[in-house]
Amino acid sequence: MTPPILATEDLTVRFGGHVAVDAVTCAFRAGELTAIVGPNGAGKTTYFNLISGQIPASAGRVLLRGRNISGQSVSHRTRAGIGRAFQLTNLFPNLSVLENVRLVVQAKAGQGFNLLSMASRHAELTDAAEGILARVRLLDNRDQVVSELSHGNQRKLEVALLIALDPDVYMFDEPTAGMSVDEAPVVLELIAALKEQKDRTVLLVEHKMDVIRTLADRIIVLHNGALAADGPPAEVMASDVVQEAYMGRELEDV
């Protein structure tokens, strides 16, 4: 088996007396799509925040390609290959749709400190950004200001920024939440395409069981911040811990 690209070792964070993520040890390999499930408040998003660096860990380590990146900044981790789409839409609200994506393309191209050329003359950046917008079907909205975009389209743009970043490790936090029935498939197809690519690692926090069944190679279950189950979908879904902790309570509501 290939060595893991991303791993967490005893990763823990405490907020006061509350342990939000409790000694999670887990490894993720390239070409693998892991669904992270668990009831609300189980620590899924916090676990993401620890990996991408928005929150410093209280204990434990995050390893990227075997190197400890626990002390590094968010932007450093991003450049090293960890990309994130957020659960609550997190965009540049007063810039255009195209500009949002172009900023990501420009970051990747290392053009941020170019002070004296005209941004609008960088056709290669604009073309790349338009290509991404076409993939999420937002090309028609390219000149719209983001704050005027519908909620579903903002969610699509959120995913588009991550696609534009094209990191080694993709982290999706409920990418289809709040999307209409005809918008969600676009995003799910993109995630499926990433899986087909075989060289990307995808972490997916998702509540919709049908999505998990079709996409996931593996499921990990977080419960009260701790890793409660880890394995192939069929096995995990059948396990007692999931039936008890998650399926029983949550899924009936969904």
Added chain:
Amino acid sequence: MKAVLSGDMPRSVPLTLILGVILVCLALAPFLFPGVRTVDTAARICIFVVLVASYDLLLGYGGIVSFAHTMFFGIGAYGVALASTHMGRGFDALLVGSVAGAGVAAALALVIGLFSLRVRAIFFAMITLAVASAVAVLVSQLSGLTGGEDGLTFQTPRALGPAFKFGDELFGVKLNGKLLAYYLIFLGSLILFLLMLRVVNSPFGRVLQAIRENDFRAEAIGYRVVHYRVAATCLSAAVAALAGSLYAIWLRYVGPDTALSMEIMIDILLMVVIGGMGTMYGAVIGATLLVIAQNYLQNLMGVASGVVDGLPVLPELLSADRWLLWLGVLFILSVYFFPTGVVGRLRARK
């Protein structure tokens, strides 16, 4: 034309017209409005356009609040004054003073930025306020070097003085060094302004806007937010210092009141807000409106008060001494009716 304006067109017919009129008036000021005071006003407008534009790079594009902008302006002004005093009059002294002033300003901005831009924006604002006050006190106390409260009067090259004549008259305007000095200020300001316009429309400018909008996400797509904020602060400080150098060259004098006072800082803030934050053209309109108001509102009110002479209360209200009151009223009205500034307002109605 598009390349000169860096692709940032005014995007509004009235705005284009207003900017065109301002540009023509400033370019031909000595011929259109001959007179010591009018040309002086035009030169001030040029310099403040640059100063306000450099502040807008920080505030409007970078979302960084600084109260040290006058300090950087003053550093540039004192740079030219000190160089001219110690090296003797000459263009070399002006160049050395300007470059040194810009360098010192950028270095100081770097230090302040590295210390305070890592943490919350409010700390940066507070530290700039503290440093600016400290520098202002220092300048007025170190009278051996800076001339203290009296400031420094110095000589600029002969070619920039009224005694230097290079021709007779053109359209009734004396062709002397003062005219050359004006065009030095005008062209210097124009180049600096176009430079700022280019910077805000460059990939770097886009990153600054992204950071202003959402620094959290800017970090999460791979930009080192602190580096960009510090770079913007240094650049803005250097340009402010160059504007200060131009001001010193024009006045041939520098003192705490003209180059370092908190009043100038407030003027800059007013100009940015009135013109429109995050639009370089706002700097042009804000600076023009406010400099003209400061120089002529008093006269206008004197006339108005004369007209209503004899009526009750009105002459008192319109007395020339009350001009600051009316400036305040105008400011409140403009913020109330144009919250996005004049430029934001003009661009919004298409």
